[in-house]
Amino acid sequence: MRANEEAHYIGVDLGGTKILAGVFNSTLKLKATAKHKTKAKSGCKAVMDRMAATIEEAIELSQVDRCTVVGVAIGAPGTVDMDKGVVKDATNLGWGSVPLASEMKRRLGLPVCVDNDCNLATLGVYHVELRAKPQHMVGIFVGTGIGGGIIINGQLHRGRNFSAGEFGHMVLNEDLLDKDNPFVGSFESLAGRRALERTLRAAHKAGVKTSLGKILGDKKNGIGSHHIEEALMKGDKLAIKTVREAARIISIAVGNVISILAPEQVVLGGGVVGALKKHLMPIILERAGDRVLPSNMKRVRITTSKLADVAGITGAAWLARERAQS
Amino acid sequence: MRANEEAHYIGVDLGGTKILAGVFNSTLKLKATAKHKTKAKSGCKAVMDRMAATIEEAIELSQVDRCTVVGVAIGAPGTVDMDKGVVKDATNLGWGSVPLASEMKRRLGLPVCVDNDCNLATLGVYHVELRAKPQHMVGIFVGTGIGGGIIINGQLHRGRNFSAGEFGHMVLNEDLLDKDNPFVGSFESLAGRRALERTLRAAHKAGVKTSLGKILGDKKNGIGSHHIEEALMKGDKLAIKTVREAARIISIAVGNVISILAPEQVVLGGGVVGALKKHLMPIILERAGDRVLPSNMKRVRITTSKLADVAGITGAAWLARERAQS
Incomplete structure (x- = not known):
């Protein structure tokens, strides 16, 4: 050069x-x-x-x-x-x-x-997308799986063994924990794309009517977030219920992260959030503070990443x- | 001077x-x-x-x-x-x-x-008790309530609004969440001293035999962790079951914290841990890694604080x- x-x-x-x-x-x-x-x-x-x-x-x-x-x-x-x-x-x-x-x-x-x-x-979100840099920020990416990253004092906190930010493994429902299936009950198992697919398939199999029937019948290819988005646009009741439940779970995870880390901003991204944010965000914004101390919620911003993919x-x-x- | x-x-x-x-x-x-x-x-x-x-x-x-x-x-x-x-x-x-x-x-x-x-x-634990200072440490204090503190790069992470480390408000069982009772399902509501007291009182009221009967009958004074410790020493089945369940819940919370923060050390303290550590710690040590990625658990130390009160x-x-x- x-x-x-x-x-x-x-x-x-x-x-x-x-x-x-x-x-x-x-x-x-x-x-x-x-x-x-x-x-x-x-x-x-x-x-x-x-x-x-x-x-x-x-x-x-x-x-x-x-x-x-x-x-x-x-x-x-x-x-x-x-x-x-x-x-x-x-x-x-x-x-x-x-x-x-x-x-x-x-x-x-x-x-x-x-x-x-x-x-x-x-x-990427912190250094390139955000103009005003919060001192402490958390990124949560909901896609096929769920992961994240933590910015503390403007620096990525990688943790011991470079393994911090595994939000997907946070247990949110200890009742579901199962010895043979160690990650059931985790955030990822409840709200990742695979979890949504599992829920939709089970309902379809049980005879619930859905516009996703054709795609759910095709066992070779997975259901993409865009398929769910299309079903939502058609007013598909099963898709609406499934996405509302995912939003509720994401809101609990976001609340937990706020209680623990007290960031100034939580940025949500990943394929599921990218495709379904219009449907997810109103519920997440409404409910994230339900289980958090008022002083922890005060002035925290919950946004989505425009960088998407x-x-x-x-x-x-x-x-x-x-x-x-x- | x-x-x-x-x-x-x-x-x-x-x-x-x-x-x-x-x-x-x-x-x-x-x-x-x-x-x-x-x-x-x-x-x-x-x-x-x-x-x-x-x-x-x-x-x-x-x-x-x-x-x-x-x-x-x-x-x-x-x-x-x-x-x-x-x-x-x-x-x-x-x-x-x-x-x-x-x-x-x-x-x-x-x-x-x-x-x-x-x-x-x-x-106190980090600067005065620990000789070898881990770079990242988490303190979790289980007493009447549950709280904690986070050390990142040798510094206390206070977070926005000084409100980080509210581990007690972390939701661990989203199934229990209740609109009128916002903190049911949280770590504190499942394993704090008040939660143990509630469990013991409910069982006693339902007719379960326990050596704690006399103390549970006295509604004016609360049950201290030392009362539970005494009952454990007597082999009281209700106390054993209650404390085992608390240990299971604490192990899940510790696992979550490790997945999120990847500290080198998690130090447990507070009145409940201080009085019952002999009974709690074997279960916590055995189970904390159940839901955590192997690379996250590797070489993490889970200990109790000797400083106690x-x-x-x-x-x-x-x-x-x-x-x-x-």
């Missing part, structure tokens, strides 16, 4: 179903993206090859000179040892322990750093820029 | 039932304590007069020269605006908003600062010393 050229950064969101890569300029404006299926079952080597190809495709689409790309950061759905660049416990990928940073560095010939996907989405890659690009500049 | 004299600090724990004041030397060794009933119903002015008398009594008992006392810190059971020295939402005291720092300064002629009682207990005044004295030295 020549001295008068603008640097570019790559942000990657490695999900259980898709890989999204984005090219950002030096002010973190998104220039182009490329997206491919993860095909996690093909094994971690094949996934990493596909990720490298997705990144090269995004660079090509952005028309930026590859020499101006100075760093890559990847968000992975698991616990990430940032020092070693190793992904652990990525159950959605079926990965035990994968040295993602070094493997991708070898494939790309670029500096690569890795962090938890929800941590990066939180960094690109929160993760935006935060990743921010991190890549931080690393390149430090 | 003369230049060659040792400075002393007063730590006060203002509880719903008792006021405890302690005199500490410059290395935070406890020299003497005095304790009196709060008698919250007598009104906040009378409580503050009684607190001043309790402090003077502690100074007299310690035999330190009053001129060497350079600062006072008070832990109050509510949300505390530390900048203004005002206590808010102290429901156990029936206080709305009381300018405790200025009122006590006027009574004592000494610098006074005020913080939340559980924040101070956390500071004096954690709060010890942390208060630490804060008073910090303020005097800054």
Whole structure:
């Protein structure tokens, strides 16, 4: 890269179903993206090859000179040892322990750093989306699973072992806990996309009428948040009931997080919130304070992220820029 | 105070039932304590007069020269605006908003600062009890109510409005939530001393045999944790069942806190834990990890505070010393 050229950064969101890569300029404006299926079952080597190809495709689409790309950061759905660049416990990928940073560095010939996907989405929201920076902020991302990130004093709190912010594992209904099924009763098991799908399928099987019948009958493909949104627009009673219940659960989780962390702002994101926010937010805003001390609720802001699907890659690009500049 | 004299600090724990004041030397060794009933119903002015008398009594008992006392810190059971020295939402005291720092300064002629009682207990555990300082620590205090404090990067995280660490308000059973009774289903409502008392009274009323019958029949006085401990020693089945259930609930709360904050250490304290730890801890240690990702549980320590009843005044004295030295 020549001295008068603008640097570019790559942000990657490695999900259980898709890989999204984005090219950002030096002010973190998104220039182009490329997206491919993860095909996690093909094994971690094949996934990493596909990720490298997705990144090269995004660079090509952005028309930026590859020499101006100075760093890559990847968000992975698991616990990430940032020092070693190793992904652990990525159950959605079926990965035990994968040295993602070094493997991708070898494939790309670029500096690569890795962090938890929800941590990066939180960094994206905090550093790029929000204009007024709260001192303490929490990001909660409700998608296929549920995760989050915590900003304390303007810094991401990664915690011991880089494992903080696992809001999805917070137990909200201890009555449901089951020895054989350890995560039943958790926030994720009650309000993640998979939970909504499970509820809808069970009701459909029990004979409840729903406009989602056709999609629910197709066992091969999952139900997306956009399918639920379509059903809501048609006034489908089952979808309405299911989404209202999810909103109630999210409001309890948000309340818990406010009681514990007292942030100035809670930002909700992820696929489920992105697609259904019009239906979810009025209930969440009305009920989040129900179980919280009045002094804790005072002046706390509960908002949704406008970055939606690109929160993760935006935060990743921010991190890549931080690393390149430090 | 003369230049060659040792400075002393007063730590006060203002509880719903008792006021405890302690005199500490410059290395935070406890020299003497005095304790009196709060008698919250007598009104906040009378409580503050009684607190001043309790402090003077502690100074007299310690035999330190009053001129060497350079600062006072008070832990109050509510949300505390530390900048203004005002206590808010102290429901156990029936206080709305009381300018405790200025009122006590006027009574004592000494610098006074005020913080939340559980924040101070956390500071006491962290700065005075623990030798190896974890970077991130959580204190959870299970007494009449349940509260806590959060240490992030060696600093107490007070949060917006000084209201972080309200673990007692974390909802653990959303099924129990009740519009008229907003805090049913919370950690405190399931495992605080009042919850244990409620469970025991209900069972006794329903005819369950228990060695606590006599105490449960006395409606004027509450059941202390020591009464439950005595019943456990006698092998009382109702007491055993009640305490096991409390331990299960505490283990879930500890698990949630680990999933969210990823501390290196969780320290449990408060009257219930102090009296019943022999019975609670084996269950808590066994079960806390049941609902937590393995990478989050790895190497986290769950311990009890040895400071017991004096954690709060010890942390208060630490804060008073910090303020005097800054």
